[in-house]
Amino acid sequence: MSPGSTLCAMSEEHLVGRRRVGGQIRREIMQLILDRRLRPGAALPTESELMESLGVSRNSVREALKALQALDIVEIRHGYGTYVGQASLTPLVDGLTFRTLAQVDDDTHALGEILQVREVLEEGLIRRVAETLTDAELDRLEAIIVRMEEKGRAGQAFPEIDREFHEALYVSLGNELVPQLLAAFWNVFHRVAGVRGWTRDPAPVVTARRHREILTALRARDVAHAQRAMADHFRGIEARAWQETLGVK
Amino acid sequence: MSPGSTLCAMSEEHLVGRRRVGGQIRREIMQLILDRRLRPGAALPTESELMESLGVSRNSVREALKALQALDIVEIRHGYGTYVGQASLTPLVDGLTFRTLAQVDDDTHALGEILQVREVLEEGLIRRVAETLTDAELDRLEAIIVRMEEKGRAGQAFPEIDREFHEALYVSLGNELVPQLLAAFWNVFHRVAGVRGWTRDPAPVVTARRHREILTALRARDVAHAQRAMADHFRGIEARAWQETLGVK
DNA sequence: GGGGATTTGTCCGTATGTATC
DNA sequence: CGATACATACGGACAAATCCC
Numbered sequence: 001m002s003p004g005s006t007l008c009a010m011s012e013e014h015l016v017g018r019r020r021v022g023g024q025i026r027r028e029i030m031q032l033i034l035d036r037r038l039r040p041g042a043a044l045p046t047e048s049e050l051m052e053s054l055g056v057s058r059n060s061v062r063e064a065l066k067a068l069q070a071l072d073i074v075e076i077r078h079g080y081g082t083y084v085g086q087a088s089l090t091p092l093v094d095g096l097t098f099r100t101l102a103q104v105d106d107d108t109h110a111l112g113e114i115l116q117v118r119e120v121l122e123e124g125l126i127r128r129v130a131e132t133l134t135d136a137e138l139d140r141l142e143a144i145i146v147r148m149e150e151k152g153r154a155g156q157a158f159p160e161i162d163r164e165f166h167e168a169l170y171v172s173l174g175n176e177l178v179p180q181l182l183a184a185f186w187n188v189f190h191r192v193a194g195v196r197g198w199t200r201d202p203a204p205v206v207t208a209r210r211h212r213e214i215l216t217a218l219r220a221r222d223v224a225h226a227q228r229a230m231a232d233h234f235r236g237i238e239a240r241a242w243q244e245t246l247g248v249k
Numbered sequence: 250m251s252p253g254s255t256l257c258a259m260s261e262e263h264l265v266g267r268r269r270v271g272g273q274i275r276r277e278i279m280q281l282i283l284d285r286r287l288r289p290g291a292a293l294p295t296e297s298e299l300m301e302s303l304g305v306s307r308n309s310v311r312e313a314l315k316a317l318q319a320l321d322i323v324e325i326r327h328g329y330g331t332y333v334g335q336a337s338l339t340p341l342v343d344g345l346t347f348r349t350l351a352q353v354d355d356d357t358h359a360l361g362e363i364l365q366v367r368e369v370l371e372e373g374l375i376r377r378v379a380e381t382l383t384d385a386e387l388d389r390l391e392a393i394i395v396r397m398e399e400k401g402r403a404g405q406a407f408p409e410i411d412r413e414f415h416e417a418l419y420v421s422l423g424n425e426l427v428p429q430l431l432a433a434f435w436n437v438f439h440r441v442a443g444v445r446g447w448t449r450d451p452a453p454v455v456t457a458r459r460h461r462e463i464l465t466a467l468r469a470r471d472v473a474h475a476q477r478a479m480a481d482h483f484r485g486i487e488a489r490a491w492q493e494t495l496g497v498k
Numbered sequence: 499g500g501g502g503a504t505t506t507g508t509c510c511g512t513a514t515g516t517a518t519c
Numbered sequence: 520c521g522a523t524a525c526a527t528a529c530g531g532a533c534a535a536a537t538c539c540c
Contacts, residue, residue, distance in 0.1 A: 026319070034350055046525065057509045059308060062526090066312040067319035070275075071344050079516030079525055087348040091340035095320050099336040101283055113426040117370070120377070124369035177362040295505065306529045311506085327506050328536030 020056075025064040028054055030073065033084055044074060044082040070094075089184040096188040101195060111192060111241060118185045119234040121178075122166065126214070126230050129172050130223045138219055140168055145211050152208040157200035159190060165211055193241070201240065210236055269305075274313040277303055279322065282333055293323060293331040319343075338433040345437040350444060360441060360490060367434045368483040370427075371415065375463070375479050378421050379472045387468055389417055394460050401457040406449035408439060414460055442490070450489065459485055 029050065038044070045053065050061045065082060068074040075085040100110040144165045151158040163186055167179045201207055210233045217225035278299065287293070294302065299310045314331060317323040324334040349359040393414045400407040412435055416428045450456055459482045466474035 023319075030347055034347075034353075037353060039351075048525085059311075059510090060508065062308075063312055063315040063507095066316045070272075070316035070319045071340055071347075073344065073347055076526075077517080078527070080518070081525065087344050087351070089341070089344070091320055091344055092338070095322065095336050095338070095340055098279060098283075098320075098322055102288075102336070104283075104286060110426075113424045116422075116424055117426055117430065120370055120373035121366070124373040128369070173365075175362045175365055177359075177366055181366065297505085308530090309528065312527095325506070326537080328504080329538070330505065 023064070023067065025054060025056060025060055026067050029064055029068060033073075038084045040084050040086050042084045044084065046081065089180050092184045093187045093191070096184075097191050100188065100192050107192065107196070108242065111189065112238070114185050114188055115234065115238060115241070118182065118189075119231065121182065122230050122234075123227050125170050125173070125178060126218075126226050127223050129170055130218055130221065130226050132172055133218060134172070137168070137172055138215070141165065141215050141218070144168060145208065145215055148204075148208040148211055152204040155204065157204050158208075159201075162207070162211075198241070207233075207236060272313070272316065274303060274305060274309055275316050278313055278317060282322075287333045289333050289335050291333045293333065295330065338429050342433045342436045342440070345433075346440050349437065349441050356441065356445070357491065360438065361487070363434050363437055364483065364487060364490070367431065367438075368480065370431065371418075371483075372476050372479050374419050374422070374427065375467075375475050376472055378419055379467055379470065379475050381421055382467055383421070386417070386421055387464070390414065390464050390467070393417060394457065394464055397453075397457040397460055401453040404453065406453050407457075408450075411456070411460075447490075456485060 029044075032038075032053075033044070044050075047058055047061050047065070050065075051058055054061065065074055065076060069076050069085070070091060072085045072088045072090045075083045077083065096114065100107050100114070103110050144161060148158050148161050148165070151161065163183065166182055166186070170178050170182070210229065213229040214226060214233065217223075217229050278293075281287075281302075282293070293299075296307055296310050296314070299314075300307050303310065314323055314325060318325050318334070319340060321334045321337045321339045324332045326332065345363065349356050349363070352359050393410060397407050397410050397414070400410065412432065415431055415435070419427050419431070459478065462478040463475060463482065466472075466478050
């Protein structure tokens with residue numbers, strides 16, 4: 001396949017002298033990255049070089065780069081250069097956070113939808129890892145839960161440890177997208193919670209116990225039990241969130 | 250809570266005369282939408298008005314708007330105005346498509362990860378809807394499958410009908426995020442397949458039969474059967490995709 | 499259908515801040 | 520420290536698209 005044709009069917013020649021439409025320059029820069037096989041972290045041409053090679057002004061190049069930056073497809077370092085980005089799920093987090101916050105009257109519904117997706121995902125995922133988890137991985141989860149319990153006894157919340165647990169749970173899948181998606185949903189939930197001024201977990205000991213329950217089921221290779229424990233965990237999250245919502249109202 | 254402080258802790262006064270960093274203007278425009286309770290489709294201030302109210306040049310405003318446009322948070326209509334966008338999952342589709350295409354050597358892995366997430370989601374979702382689907386909804390699914398079978402007998406592929414089926418399957422959940430997420434993954438998969446030049450479904454009759462199997466299980470309220478049928482469906486998709494990949498190699 | 503007003507799209511030139519060497 | 524390369528920002532100008540009268 002000839003370069004320059006995967007993202008856009010229109011060839012370069014047809015654009016000579018004609019004004020580009022929509023996000024044309026954006027797509028051309030993406031195509032440039034693909035054609036040159038640039039990896040995340042690799043340097044892009046400078047703005048001046050892009051101006052010349054694309055035949056557009058600096059402003060147009062910058063607007064396209066800013067759009068690609070918002071998608072985490074490129075990373076711009078002030079005074080240094082532009083580089084290929086990680087194409088992370090940051091735009092998903094930004095979009096979902098904004099959409100949830102925009103539902104000022106009832107964001108409970110939007111948050112509930114995100115929570116339901118997380119629950120469906122984790123319930124299905126834990127079934128898949130329950131049979132393949134090694135003893136070493138179980139021990140790693142054990143260590144994380146011990147830290148949870150310590151924090152819980154001290155009456156402190158542990159959002160980061162919670163996140164770490166769910167991430168460590170699914171490493172054995174070898175699926176890079178899964179932890180990124182879960183982290184994205186987790187971030188949206190906690191960012192919204194932060195903006196809304198919700199208080200920390202009021203009963204960290206209970207939360208730690210729910211995680212312990214999941215690990216116990218996994219050690220026993222009891223898939224059904226693990227799924228139920230995960231579902232209970234989400235019931236707890238829902239209860240906390242909805243209680244806070246009512247409290248604010 | 251006072252306006253202008255939910256997305257950014259720094260107050261306006263601290264910015265007077267000081268240069269903004271990173272996506273500051275972007276966040277200020279988002280905050281403006283939130284503060285004014287602007288709904289999707291509502292008109293934003295013009296670029297000139299934003300220049301004045303934010304105290305920055307037109308170029309800076311435009312770069313911020315272009316970034317928000319990439320996130321589908323605003324929609325820009327040439328010669329008309331700027332409007333609040335739908336905050337759809339378009340950026341997720343763009344990002345995942347780019348990331349998959351960037352893995353030139355083996356995109357099988359990246360595509361497989363997306364497929365696995367879709368499978369986990371749909372397997373868990375079908376369990377939830379299996380008990381609540383009404384007869385009317387089952388009849389609607391029936392009608393969709395009939396169209397599939399007609400296309401299949403004619404030897405034609407039916408990607409759009411396939412998508413329609415999976416969307417109709419989960420409307421009873423009342424979760425708006427679910428069909429959007431599934432559609433996003435579906436779009437990434439088929440856009441990559443299109444760029445890679447993969448041929449259409451070689452055996453549409455078989456694909457139609459797998460969908461029929463899902464509906465049969467749902468009519469019988471047989472949750473386990475429905476889950477198995479859905480899993481089989483995905484085995485079929487994987488087989489097709491991997492076969493194509495090997496064929497290209 | 500025509501014309502004027504409004505708004506976004508593109509471009510140029512210049513000055514400034516920033517990071518690397 | 521200076522020199523260089525680069526991104527950031529500003530102001531002005533004109534073109535293109537859309538809407539309204």
